[in-house]
Amino acid sequence: MSRVREAMIPEPRTLEASASAQEAGEHLVEPDVRAVYVSEDERFAGVITRKTLVERVVAAGRDPRETRLGEIVEPPNWTIDPEVPLDEAFALLEEWDAERVPVVDGGVLVGVLSRSVLQRRLAEDDPPAELDQQHV
Numbered sequence: 539m540s541r542v543r544e545a546m547i548p549e550p551r552t553l554e555a556s557a558s559a560q561e562a563g564e565h566l567v568e569p570d571v572r573a574v575y576v577s578e579d580e581r582f583a584g585v586i587t588r589k590t591l592v593e594r595v596v597a598a599g600r601d602p603r604e605t606r607l608g609e610i611v612e613p614p615n616w617t618i619d620p621e622v623p624l625d626e627a628f629a630l631l632e633e634w635d636a637e638r639v640p641v642v643d644g645g646v647l648v649g650v651l652s653r654s655v656l657q658r659r660l661a662e663d664d665p666p667a668e669l670d671q672q673h674v
Contacts, residue, residue, distance in 0.1 A: 542627050543620035545659040546641045546649030552577045553586075555608030559595045562586045562607055575640060575647055576611045582640060582647040584611040617642040618651055628656050 551571070553561060555578035562574045566588050574586040586607055594610040595602050617640045618627055631639060631653045641649040 540624045542622045545656055546651045548649045550575050550650045555583050557607050558603050559605040560602040576607045581645045582642050584613045614640050
């Protein structure tokens, strides 16, 4: 049975908690980047999104060059273990209504599980319906 480890996007871009909010913003302006993952002492600390920057830096009147990510990082709503079976992972993402979930192993971010990638992977693992009917 396939596991999350086999379908996750490995080694996502991370910034240290000591990095500035401006550095996170520089990554978040890229159209395909929806979140910046933050580590502190190699342990996963949480997520920074565009919304985080607007609420906790811009609207709060803070200087993005002086604001450290560790001061504004949001803990993730959910994380998932790399050894969870893919069908169980899909059910969890559906339940949580999550598009992406950090994959954490022993407190360390090892990947990101994307619902769209997971759907494709599960579809590839399913045998074609006509084969099932021939063996009935």
